[in-house]
Amino acid sequence: MLNEHYWDNRYKNNDIKWDIGYVSTPLKTYFDQLTDKNLKILIPGGGNSYEAEYLHNIGFTEVYVVDVSETALQNIRKRVPTFPSEKLIHQDFFKLEETFDLIIEQTFFCALDPSLRDDYVLKMHQLLKPKGKLVGLLFNFPLTKDGPPFGGSETEYKKRFSPLFDIKIMETSYNSIPQRQGNELFFILQKK
Template structure:
């Protein structure tokens, strides 16, 4: 299964971006709205067009970083938000990141990578979070596709991956999902 930069760039070129809801996801917006520390260093991996990055940046959070293998996705962010710092739009593979963060936002990245990389994702996530850092976001609680993203999963599977590395603060059915994702998402909050 080829999930390379070319694969993702072609998705953007051909506007085959069904995961992109065109706005900040309601559960994440609610989470961001209660954050008080505007200095927190935030990463959005596999951020794509990253309406989440746009929302937090325009809300006064200046330490927001997006990493993506699609140069087109990063250029789309820059076109929408010309003042977004270039150095915070990282054209790279998430697994090659060296920096550390206080908060990582999960939004359709875990379901986009090859499921064989899920254990590696958890280990990498643990390594890039600062002590007491948080991984917060949404995971699909649904059977989706076997041979192409998005790949689904369920709570029991996720617990097996994350429990050895994180304190599970929250993993529950999402009550405020975007309409076409109602009943299909878990809101998660994991503490390193």
């Protein structure tokens, strides 16, 4: 059910409750600490990707968004006409073959069918350059069968990621947006 048609219809019908309309505070805070504007950055399942827009506007030159929804990618093109079109990739994340210094997680993991979680971890590891980082937010509420979003826990995430990543930070986000306060974990993982 969670296929290209499903997601594109969600964007066409503006049925995107997860979309807050701006870069989330925890990610903005992290981005503002980055100094190398040439980092090759991927935002998978990026949707309207205010994160990509923010990074682009503060001078990052190698930001890529991959999404199965052409409508979401068109939304970025319309909103940020200076964003390079070739870096908006209409493709299944699991078929991507490039490598990146940094991958940003923002409401992508929780949107995937939970049966794909181990595949997600492995694919993230494959897409990252040596010592590359996976950084972002994961929901911290019980895993449900009703979703997306599908929940998860710090214990589950650590168990899944630790074989392939060093967990640098995984803690309750102190600066989440009000409607997500206490339900998000901010994390920084480095490829082993």
